[in-house]
Amino acid sequence: MTLQTMSDDLLISSYLYAVKININPDxxxxxxxxxxxxNIKHLLTIEQSNKI
Incomplete structure (x- = not known):
C-alpha cells in the first residue's frame, strides 16, 4: 500500500496517530x-474534535 492508495480516513488516522506517538518528523x-x-485538511479538525 502506498500513500496514494490509502483511503482518506486511513490517511487522516495515520497522521493523527503518528503525531500522537511523536514518530519521525519526516x-x-x-x-x-x-x-x-x-485537499482534505478540513478533515483533520473534524477528526481531532471527535477524539477529544
Missing part, C-alpha cells in the same frame, strides 16, 4: 503533504 511531514495534495 514521516509526519510526508503524511501531511499527501493530506494537502488531496
Amino acid at each position: 514521516f509526519i511531514a510526508l503524511l501531511y503533504c499527501e493530506i494537502e495534495r488531496r
Whole structure:
C-alpha cells in the first residue's frame, strides 16, 4: 500500500496517530503533504474534535 492508495480516513488516522506517538518528523511531514495534495485538511479538525 502506498500513500496514494490509502483511503482518506486511513490517511487522516495515520497522521493523527503518528503525531500522537511523536514518530519521525519526516514521516509526519510526508503524511501531511499527501493530506494537502488531496485537499482534505478540513478533515483533520473534524477528526481531532471527535477524539477529544
